[in-house]
Amino acid sequence: MVATYFAFLDGAFRYDCASCGQACCRGKGIAISAQQELVPLLGRVPRIAPLLQPLPGGYVRLPDVSDGCWFLGSDGMCGYEQTHGRAAKFTTCRLFPFNRVFRIGSTQVVDVNSVVCPIEDASGHGVHHAELAAELAAIGNSPLTESQVPLPSGAKELRWLALETALRDDSANFLDEPHFATFATQQVQATTRHLGLRGESLSTVAQLQTYLETLYGSTDSPHTATVSRRLTLLSPSLRFNALFRRGSDDYRRLVRKMPTQLLATFVLCVQAAVVWQKPLSLRAITELHQAQTELRSLLARLTEPAMLESPVDAAELPPSLAMTLRQLSERLQRRDASTVPLGEHLVTAAGSLPVAERALLPALLLRAGEALRFVPPHP
Numbered sequence: 108m109v110a111t112y113f114a115f116l117d118g119a120f121r122y123d124c125a126s127c128g129q130a131c132c133r134g135k136g137i138a139i140s141a142q143q144e145l146v147p148l149l150g151r152v153p154r155i156a157p158l159l160q161p162l163p164g165g166y167v168r169l170p171d172v173s174d175g176c177w178f179l180g181s182d183g184m185c186g187y188e189q190t191h192g193r194a195a196k197f198t199t200c201r202l203f204p205f206n207r208v209f210r211i212g213s214t215q216v217v218d219v220n221s222v223v224c225p226i227e228d229a230s231g232h233g234v235h236h237a238e239l240a241a242e243l244a245a246i247g248n249s250p251l252t253e254s255q256v257p258l259p260s261g262a263k264e265l266r267w268l269a270l271e272t273a274l275r276d277d278s279a280n281f282l283d284e285p286h287f288a289t290f291a292t293q294q295v296q297a298t299t300r301h302l303g304l305r306g307e308s309l310s311t312v313a314q315l316q317t318y319l320e321t322l323y324g325s326t327d328s329p330h331t332a333t334v335s336r337r338l339t340l341l342s343p344s345l346r347f348n349a350l351f352r353r354g355s356d357d358y359r360r361l362v363r364k365m366p367t368q369l370l371a372t373f374v375l376c377v378q379a380a381v382v383w384q385k386p387l388s389l390r391a392i393t394e395l396h397q398a399q400t401e402l403r404s405l406l407a408r409l410t411e412p413a414m415l416e417s418p419v420d421a422a423e424l425p426p427s428l429a430m431t432l433r434q435l436s437e438r439l440q441r442r443d444a445s446t447v448p449l450g451e452h453l454v455t456a457a458g459s460l461p462v463a464e465r466a467l468l469p470a471l472l473l474r475a476g477e478a479l480r481f482v483p484p485h486p
């Protein structure tokens with residue numbers, strides 16, 4: 108029997124097509140199953156054939172334009188469903204926004220599309236796992252729900268599903284915490300126990316928070332609790348997408364970085380909320396998390412020592428930033444850099460900058476690329 112893992116809490120999210128304007132039905136196109144959905148579609152709408160693009164892997168793409176899908180009615184309703192019934196509706200449309208369905212080993216994973224769909228926090232009264240399970244059972248086998256995602260090395264042996272399920276269920280207890288650091292700490296503790304590690308420092312989260320707040324500013328704001336709640340709701344999905352992206356790192360290494368990566372996203376989202384003067388939506392948090400993949404990966408490791416093999420290019424920068432970046436480069440190339448957390452170097456260097464420029468320093472350090480090497484801890 109196939110186990111199903113939902114990458115969100117039961118009833119966590121709802122969606123409202125009327126207020127969104129059916130963004131998912133405009134300009135995105137639809138992937139339909141060549142085996143199950145193509146012939147019925149051609150039977151119902153023969154003149155659609157010139158628009159179809161058969162793709163490898165058992166899919167056919169039906170492109171549309173940003174004015175709307177060919178079946179989107181002027182009332183915002185799906186004309187295909189209205190005319191032919193819900194059972195005839197294409198799999199991807201039927202499940203949307205919970206249509207990110209994959210197979211990982213023997214487990215079916217159902218994820219939510221929090222980028223295309225402006226999902227909302229439903230406080231447990233949204234779409235339930237049981238409803239989606241029934242919908243999936245009615246759809247049956249389809250390439251659209253069977254897309255294989257490779258396991259990162261070590262994930263199966265280290266029982267990834269047990270840890271992700273426990274953390275997802277645990278997230279319900281942290282939704283009303285005013286600061287995401289509490290849930291990040293819980294994730295560190297649970298991961299440490301799960302992996303049977305000893306000596307994993309619980310002060311890592313507190314230390315990282317200090318570095319991040321020194322560089323980016325305080326996370327004390329009227330929007331902090333809302334951002335924390337929304338990021339906690341999204342955490343199972345964001346973790347799943349980071350752990351199981353193609354070409355991902357060794358599972359043991361990667362899973363240990365998840366809590367601090369999410370803490371980095373939290374700090375960036377709070378700063379964005381301060382600039383924007385309102386909390387970020389679930390979609391905005393997902394987009395920022397994805398857009399800042401490189402930066403959050405660096406920030407998540409500020410508590411580790413790192414060394415630089417060659418100076419970072421400081422050309423064309425304003426004088427204050429250029430000078431600070433050169434000084435930081437020199438520090439990180441010294442032998443003693445290998446014993447000091449990267450965050451210490453960044454915070455010290457940032458101290459010489461005007462406050463408004465400090466937060467640029469980590470992003471500028473990304474210019475180092477592979478010349479920045481993290482020093483493995485002593486065995």
Ligand code: SF4
Pocket residue numbers: 131132133137176177178179180184185186187188197200
């Ligand atoms: S078939 Fe219906 S639900 Fe799917 S994109 Fe078109 S209008 Fe939207």
